[in-house]
Amino acid sequence: MSKTLKFLGAVGTTMFAALPAFAQEAVEKAADGPIKAPTAEQMAGMVDKGDTTWMLISSALVLLMSVPALALFYGGLVRTKNMLSLLMQVFMIVSIAALVWVSWGYSLAFTSGTPFIGGFSKLFLQGVDATTVAATFSNNVYIPEYAFVAFQMTFACITPALIVGAFAERIKFTPLMLFVVAWLTIVYFPIAHMVWYWAGPDFLVDAPTDTGYLWGMGALDFAGGTVVHINAGIAGLVGCIMIGKRVGYGKEATPPHSLTMTMIGASLLWVGWFGFNAGSNLEANGLAALAFLNTFVATAAAAVAWCLIEQFHHGKPSLLGAVTGAVAGLVAITPASGFASPMTSILLGFAASGICYIFVAYVKNKLKYDDTLDVFGVHCVGGIVGAIATAIVADPALGGQGWLDYTVFPAVAGEYDMAGQMVTQIKAVVLTLLWSGIGSAILFFILDKIIGLRPTEDAEREGLDLTEHGERAYNY
Amino acid sequence: MHCTTIALKNHWGVCMKYIIAIIKPHKLDPVREALTALGVSGMTVTEVKGFGRQKGQTEIYRGAEYATNMVPKVKIEVACASDQAPAVIEAIQHAAETGAIGDGKIFEFELAGALRIRTGDTNETAL
Numbered sequence: 001m002s003k004t005l006k007f008l009g010a011v012g013t014t015m016f017a018a019l020p021a022f023a024q025e026a027v028e029k030a031a032d033g034p035i036k037a038p039t040a041e042q043m044a045g046m047v048d049k050g051d052t053t054w055m056l057i058s059s060a061l062v063l064l065m066s067v068p069a070l071a072l073f074y075g076g077l078v079r080t081k082n083m084l085s086l087l088m089q090v091f092m093i094v095s096i097a098a099l100v101w102v103s104w105g106y107s108l109a110f111t112s113g114t115p116f117i118g119g120f121s122k123l124f125l126q127g128v129d130a131t132t133v134a135a136t137f138s139n140n141v142y143i144p145e146y147a148f149v150a151f152q153m154t155f156a157c158i159t160p161a162l163i164v165g166a167f168a169e170r171i172k173f174t175p176l177m178l179f180v181v182a183w184l185t186i187v188y189f190p191i192a193h194m195v196w197y198w199a200g201p202d203f204l205v206d207a208p209t210d211t212g213y214l215w216g217m218g219a220l221d222f223a224g225g226t227v228v229h230i231n232a233g234i235a236g237l238v239g240c241i242m243i244g245k246r247v248g249y250g251k252e253a254t255p256p257h258s259l260t261m262t263m264i265g266a267s268l269l270w271v272g273w274f275g276f277n278a279g280s281n282l283e284a285n286g287l288a289a290l291a292f293l294n295t296f297v298a299t300a301a302a303a304v305a306w307c308l309i310e311q312f313h314h315g316k317p318s319l320l321g322a323v324t325g326a327v328a329g330l331v332a333i334t335p336a337s338g339f340a341s342p343m344t345s346i347l348l349g350f351a352a353s354g355i356c357y358i359f360v361a362y363v364k365n366k367l368k369y370d371d372t373l374d375v376f377g378v379h380c381v382g383g384i385v386g387a388i389a390t391a392i393v394a395d396p397a398l399g400g401q402g403w404l405d406y407t408v409f410p411a412v413a414g415e416y417d418m419a420g421q422m423v424t425q426i427k428a429v430v431l432t433l434l435w436s437g438i439g440s441a442i443l444f445f446i447l448d449k450i451i452g453l454r455p456t457e458d459a460e461r462e463g464l465d466l467t468e469h470g471e472r473a474y475n476y
Numbered sequence: 477m478h479c480t481t482i483a484l485k486n487h488w489g490v491c492m493k494y495i496i497a498i499i500k501p502h503k504l505d506p507v508r509e510a511l512t513a514l515g516v517s518g519m520t521v522t523e524v525k526g527f528g529r530q531k532g533q534t535e536i537y538r539g540a541e542y543a544t545n546m547v548p549k550v551k552i553e554v555a556c557a558s559d560q561a562p563a564v565i566e567a568i569q570h571a572a573e574t575g576a577i578g579d580g581k582i583f584e585f586e587l588a589g590a591l592r593i594r595t596g597d598t599n600e601t602a603l
Contacts, residue, residue: 361539365540
């Protein structure tokens with residue numbers, strides 16, 4: 001096959017329109033193999049309008065998860081004087097991350113380069129146009145590359161926004177924005193590349209080593225347990241330890257200022273998460289519906305579990321507990337959403353809730369780190385539970401989907417080895433923890449030395465709304 | 477001597493009381509109804525926090541317990557003629573009573589004068 005074609009396939013996308021010379025050969029091979037150089041007619045049948053529609057809707061749903069869902073979920077949990085700062089941080093992180101993504105993020109994450117990071121061939125989206133396409137998980141099925149760029153962009157937007165909850169109420173705005181740009185570049189894009197980049201179902205056989213490091217190892221992460229949640233969760237933990245505790249932590253009461261906002265935010269997160277998980281299937285088919293249903297029931301199970309634990313532990317089920325459990329369930333099902341069955345998803349939701357509860361209610365207080373909004377306890381711990389449990393629930397013997405061997409056409413189910421898969425999952429978790437933990441520590445250290453991360457004590461007492469933004473969230 | 481109070485300016489005998497009651501928030505409506513039935517034509521209500529013999533409550537957020545010493549209450553302020561004061565106080569007491577600790581307190585003050593801003597009416601006429 002042509003070098004050009006191989007290169008293009010290897011980056012996970014193929015410029016069909018640019019390759020008319022191969023058309024005739026492709027038609028002849030269409031029946032018995034992947035269509036690597038389709039005609040315009042074949043392409044029309046390979047890019048489905050339903051898939052495209054679903055991906056665009058999913059992208060909008062994942063944006064909904066950041067603004068307003070995450071902003072309200074976090075904002076409701078801080079004190080009134082810091083509400084606006086959380087809204088502003090999340091809103092601007094999303095805006096900045098979107099610009100970074102189309103400038104160099106997409107290229108670094110989803111083009112061929114080393115196993116650890118992509119190349120510069122699609123900087124500023126060069127080479128991407130309305131006719132280029134991105135691979136899905138099915139042979140000879142593609143989606144418009146712009147839809148893929150937009151969908152993945154929303155993931156790059158929400159991940160750094162998740163981090164801010166760990167050091168909410170005590171970070172200056174400008175260094176935080178600089179941190180986000182740097183963190184995306186040296187932590188998020190490499191991890192996304194390692195976990196999600198591969199040559200695509202029709203080209204893997206020609207380029208079996210052209211994958212991200214963790215993808216090549218066989219790590220399963222359907223919608224971002226490692227890339228999004230463990231990644232952000234450990235960065236948050238490192239940040240909250242390096243920045244230090246809030247003034248008055250442990251002495252002054254810091255109850256949430258509006259659990260109404262938090263409930264609205266958590267509920268919108270749940271809705272948006274259908275785009276996050278079911279959208280990660282990249283096609284509108286039965287597996288997307290499976291991911292959708294798994295996302296629904298795992299979350300419900302986790303909410304119920306958290307309330308039951310509180311009922312036994314404190315005698316009262318709390319709204320904050322219910323929504324925290326729900327988010328823990330959403331996080332945990334994320335890597336497993338396309339692999340588990342609905343019944344194993346429920347068990348995963350129960351387990352995630354219990355383990356996250358231990359971290360949120362006990363471990364944090366015992367170790368005395370001030371993870372303001374439990375980014376570590378919910379996202380990192382929930383992500384680890386989900387990533388490791390994926391090895392169990394993906395087992396076809398338990399009704400899971402297993403993994404597909406794309407080295408033959410059409411792809412067939414690979415032989416499933418639960419113990420081996422679990423080792424692989426643990427390796428992926430550890431690599432993500434180390435990469436993001438160390439990378440984040442370096443960035444926080446440098447930014448703290450250069451411009452300082454923390455506002456003055458007086459500013460912190462007055463609240464970041466006025467001192468950082470000159471506004472109040474509420475004027476009444 | 478320059479007169480500074482409404483009472484002195486009008487040379488009227490002062491026969492009014494100012495009553496402040498701190499009650500449980502959910503007892504506001506019964507108290508308002510009881511006072512309206514007595515012919516009390518106005519009151520001022522404020523949401524307040526405070527503590528007395530009633531212990532505060534414990535709030536738990538994700539396992540973090542906060543003891544809140546200050547309990548939410550409602551403060552009612554009523555001005556009335558002195559001869560009406562015992563009936564007003566009794567009405568508030570009956571309407572606000574639950575029998576549990578934390579029902580609140582009623583304070584009675586002498587009121588030196590009153591003036592309705594719109595008409596200039598003073599003292600009992602202004603109530």
